[in-house]
Amino acid sequence: MKEVVPNLLTKGINYLFPPVCGNCGDAIWDNTGICSDCWKDLTFISGTCCHSCGYPFELSHGGEMLCGECLHSPKSFDKCRAALIYNVHSKDMIIGFKHADKTHLTALFTRWLSSCGHETLGNADIIAPVPLHRRRLLRRRYNQSALLAHGLARLHRKRHVPSLLLRTKNTSSQGQFSMTGRWRNVRNAFVLNKKFEKDVDGKNVILIDDVYTTGATLDACARVLKKSGVASVSAIVLARVTKE
Known part of the structure; x- marks a missing residue:
């Protein structure tokens, strides 16, 4: 009976104020966040991909293959998915x-x-978001990557350290730059929070971000962590840009 009442209450609220699809805005009758029509249009990455950056391959090549970009320019992070x-x-x-x-x-x-x-989640010691500069955080009011990192850490009972890295440069939005410009834009933009200098040595850190375009931001973050003694840096992102 204790479980039935909350369920009925939830159904009643959803009936009066139906949740909407996070993509198209149409009403949906459960709290899944997205309607079935939008769901079928999404392309999830589930097959073979670059062992380093996670770029999806059309065909399975077997083994731990790297894409051309990672062969030409190895990344500072160990793996991204x-x-x-x-x-x-x-x-x-x-x-x-x-x-x-x-x-x-x-x-x-x-x-x-x-x-x-x-x-990578099983071996994680710390989960941390890619940070926003304090000015941008004040303007936006929340860091979307921190929300994801907190949810993931809670789900897997891992340590969440939202301020592990600090963004010391109020960089311009990456969207306005070319590939080369993106790398220049985030160079020396991050530092390790001094409060955690003794906590990261030999640890496995997972970075969380929303979108992977060139990998420049994650690479800059991973470079700082590796120099601080972190054993491995992996990354999990919500979506990634492909050449298509």
Whole structure:
């Protein structure tokens, strides 16, 4: 009976104020966060991918293959995995989560991160978000990557350290730069929080971010952590850009 009452209450609230799809805005009759029509258009990354950056391969090549980009420019992080491809079907939902207060999507996105990052989550000592500069955080009021990191850490009972890294440069948005410009933009933009200098030596850290484009931001963060004595740095992101 104790479980029935809350369920009935939830159904009543959903009937009066139905939740809406986080992508198209249509009403949905449960709290899954996304409607079935939008769900079928999303492209989740579940097959063979680059062992380093997680770029999806069309064909399985066997073994731990690297994409051309990672062969040409090895990354500072050890491994990155993304839940889905960032494209016309997923971008509005992700932008809404990032800039339009659609934080109710956190639980759904956390489950997606958990699914794509299961290989590395078991060995994680610390889960931390890619940080925002304090000025941007004040303007936006929340760090979307920190929401995801907190949800993932709670789900897997891992230590969440939201301020492990600090963004010391108020960098411009990466979206306005070329590939080379993105790397320049985040160079020396991050430092390890001095409060955790003695906590990271020999630890396995997982970084959380929303979108992977060139990997420049994650690489800059991983470089700082590796110099601070971290044993391994993996990354789990909500979506990643592909060449298509």
